[in-house]
Amino acid sequence: MYEHVTNLRVRYVEVDSMGYVYHGNYASYYEVGRTELMRNLGSSYKKLEDEGVLMPVIHLECHYIRPARYDDEIRIVTRIQKFTHTQITFSYRIYNQDNQLINEGSTTLVFVNSQTMKPRRSPKWFAEIIEKTLTN
Amino acid sequence: MYEHVTNLRVRYVEVDSMGYVYHGNYASYYEVGRTELMRNLGSSYKKLEDEGVLMPVIHLECHYIRPARYDDEIRIVTRIQKFTHTQITFSYRIYNQDNQLINEGSTTLVFVNSQTMKPRRSPKWFAEIIEKTLTN
């Protein structure tokens, strides 16, 4: 199954007073994961935006297993879990520098027209890229 | 069933380039909801911290129904969904100023010792407050 790996370093601003990455910040780590997955497929969120397609998130799920701390180097493993032309679900596993699983989650996004903000199908070229990835 | 209502106004910093509240920010709206629920019960997260008890989040779930926009006045309705002495689950519904449901979600937190960061049971006084609330 196709998956993409992105590394990033935890920033001071992302850590809360427990010394742990604030739980809400994993949403943006996931965002970095799928942004880089899409870039790697030759697509990009920015390219979709330029074509008038936005992708708001309709569902988010995070399961916190171990904490991440300031200056940790974490590894985000992103997969396309499901694609239906109107929705796409990405799943994520995040590991720390000791290769321990620290977080698992998923986000489901829909395609909307950026003028009307109404749901629409994904652009054909985008669907082709995704489907090709899923069948490989 | 006991529930607590908190109102807040969406800040500019919380909105993304779609003009919608960034999906990751609902985690902190939920946090405001349960903070105020606990304060209203005569307890507080701060009081727990002063006693050496921290409450990291182990699970988060958000379902996005309608967008919230800059300067919207939103209403967070928070409930205690489940309490087991080692975990507590809060559920949330968020409404906009037109009384439309815009978001639903939940967070599960555990009790940990702030010195060892190991799991522990909730303090007795806290358990009593929560259980009294749940049986009313």
Add this chain to the structure above:
Amino acid sequence: MYEHVTNLRVRYVEVDSMGYVYHGNYASYYEVGRTELMRNLGSSYKKLEDEGVLMPVIHLECHYIRPARYDDEIRIVTRIQKFTHTQITFSYRIYNQDNQLINEGSTTLVFVNSQTMKPRRSPKWFAEIIEKTLTN
């Protein structure tokens, strides 16, 4: 001199691993301060946006005097320091619940056309509101 007072409570997400409000978050506290000042004058940032006027910040200055902590109730005192039809400078003083000055700062914003993102003069009705306030 006209000034506007806004109260807010420090959120968990805003605090860093020192237990202090992260220094970058004062920018959004200032934003809340000037948003509420403008609302109180019968104007609003949202109203300007609806007329096609955006107000990006071109200068920010923060001086940190005492820390703010989780759950603190802080008081933001906002003033219009200078207005020139193309720029507006707000100044801020923030106090904690013990009435101690914890932070001072300022932000300068320009008016831009939301289509072209080019600088423009402030709308007349906005200038009149501000000038009336400054001369009172």
Add this chain to the structure above:
Amino acid sequence: MYEHVTNLRVRYVEVDSMGYVYHGNYASYYEVGRTELMRNLGSSYKKLEDEGVLMPVIHLECHYIRPARYDDEIRIVTRIQKFTHTQITFSYRIYNQDNQLINEGSTTLVFVNSQTMKPRRSPKWFAEIIEKTLTN
């Protein structure tokens, strides 16, 4: 003069409804800049924390010249501007992928004892590293 260059890519979460990086987020870009500068000198903020030294920011200044947008690759050039054993000032210039200067700023930090939160002098080993850098 010694300077350190760090590259990063603008995240979706960092952009506001104007499509620009929210002005308050430059504080965390600066933080990434000085974190990497210190790591490159063989020191680190984390190492200081482990020795019981914290470095709260007492002054921040940002001058916004051009906007940064989602997915932009920006370059942060960080310098040590001043060091006095009780305070350290870093200055920053940020460039976009077209090599245009988009932002300039500075932050001043003090050294405090992490137990008492009282001011203290910088550790000797840290002062030696910084002074060696400044005189080269």
